[in-house]
Amino acid sequence: MRLKLVAAPVLLALALAACNKKQKAQTIGEGSTPAGAASAAPGAGSPPPTVAAITAPTPPAKVAVDQTAQVIVYGYHRFVNQVRRPDTEITPQMFEQQMQELKNRGITVIGMQDFLAWKRGEKNIPPRCAIITFDDGWKSQYDVAWPIMKKFGYPFTLFIYTEGVRGGHFGGGEATTWEQLAEMRDAGVDIQAHSETHQDLRKPYDKVAKKKLSPPEYEQWLQNEVGRCKETLEQRLGIKVNCFAVPYGFYNQHIKDVAKGVGYEAVFTVYGQPITFRSTLDSLGRYLIEGNKPKVFVDAISMIATSSGGGAPVAAIGSSNIASKPADSGESFRLWRNRSRQCNDAGEWVRRCPSVL
Numbered sequence: 134m135r136l137k138l139v140a141a142p143v144l145l146a147l148a149l150a151a152c153n154k155k156q157k158a159q160t161i162g163e164g165s166t167p168a169g170a171a172s173a174a175p176g177a178g179s180p181p182p183t184v185a186a187i188t189a190p191t192p193p194a195k196v197a198v199d200q201t202a203q204v205i206v207y208g209y210h211r212f213v214n215q216v217r218r219p220d221t222e223i224t225p226q227m228f229e230q231q232m233q234e235l236k237n238r239g240i241t242v243i244g245m246q247d248f249l250a251w252k253r254g255e256k257n258i259p260p261r262c263a264i265i266t267f268d269d270g271w272k273s274q275y276d277v278a279w280p281i282m283k284k285f286g287y288p289f290t291l292f293i294y295t296e297g298v299r300g301g302h303f304g305g306g307e308a309t310t311w312e313q314l315a316e317m318r319d320a321g322v323d324i325q326a327h328s329e330t331h332q333d334l335r336k337p338y339d340k341v342a343k344k345k346l347s348p349p350e351y352e353q354w355l356q357n358e359v360g361r362c363k364e365t366l367e368q369r370l371g372i373k374v375n376c377f378a379v380p381y382g383f384y385n386q387h388i389k390d391v392a393k394g395v396g397y398e399a400v401f402t403v404y405g406q407p408i409t410f411r412s413t414l415d416s417l418g419r420y421l422i423e424g425n426k427p428k429v430f431v432d433a434i435s436m437i438a439t440s441s442g443g444g445a446p447v448a449a450i451g452s453s454n455i456a457s458k459p460a461d462s463g464e465s466f467r468l469w470r471n472r473s474r475q476c477n478d479a480g481e482w483v484r485r486c487p488s489v490l
């Protein structure tokens with residue numbers, strides 16, 4: 134009996150400590166104080182706060198995470214047997230080989246939420262990790278890529294633009310349906326936002342409405358593309374959306390500010406680079422994998438395989454091979470569109486031709 138009496142307070146203390154680990158998610162920007170960290174106002178009957186409690190609030194309990202771990206993020210679009218647009222298409226065979234390659238090289242594929250938990254200092258991850266993302270909601274992601282991912286037991290993230298889902302303005306026969314998204318959600322697939330209509334968010338021109346936007350109109354439009362997109366996904370799928378991938382990788386500070394304002398925790402671009410514990414969450418680079426440039430895939434792996442960790446340099450690899458930097462991607466986009474006669478109409482381009490980025 135004596136033992137039980139001693140054990141009870143200990144267990145209670147442990148339970149309270151565990152609760153403290155559940156802190157509110159940070160929004161974009163590292164180093165900010167998590168909400169709730171400040172001491173709460175004392176309730177009636179509670180002891181007055183000590184000086185120490187006011188001047189130096191105890192930070193939320195965190196697990197000891199490996200700050201030298203590194204992560205690479207891959208982005209894919211369509212999976213087809215015959216590649217006609219190598220910028221955005223890849224065969225199922227090559228994709229499967231790449232997934233196998235990760236296993237062979239000891240790279241652990243982790244889920245987006247585990248990655249974010251690591252960035253918050255709440256959860257550890259293996260030393261070398263990859264995140265797999267699929268953009269734009271193509272049906273082949275459901276039909277072709279998902280079974281392959283299941284085979285490997287890999288988690289992944291979908292970046293969806295809401296008007297590109299079947300039935301939406303751009304949601305044609307090759308688009309995924311809301312039902313398929315719900316099915317994937319139920320299976321644990323992470324679903325995140327990629328705008329409403331997949332346009333260059335820096336420009337005050339709505340290609341769907343074919344309308345030049347006044348400054349107030351632009352702000353409202355941007356709010357819809359970044360914020361309403363999130364709300365739509367959350368409401369239709371009953372999920373929490375905390376990541377945003379900027380269409381084509383085009384962004385500026387204002388777009389990042391809007392993303393932060395509507396509650397995104399992380400923003401993804403296409404500037405492929407190893408991500409470290411210190412990488413800022415408002416512009417995380419991804420390696421876009423193209424069917425005719427498999428070297429980008431292995432080069433990305435070698436960036437984290439050979440680095441000593443911690444302050445890894447930004448990858449030079451990829452920037453010359455793929456449309457990576459926003460400036461580069463603009464040029465790549467123009468060259469690519471000029472090559473493809475189907476894509477002259479800007480409004481229809483997203484539907485018929487997969488977005489490059």
Ligand SMILES: [Zn+2]
Pocket residue numbers: 268269327331380381488489490
């Ligand atoms: Zn896209």
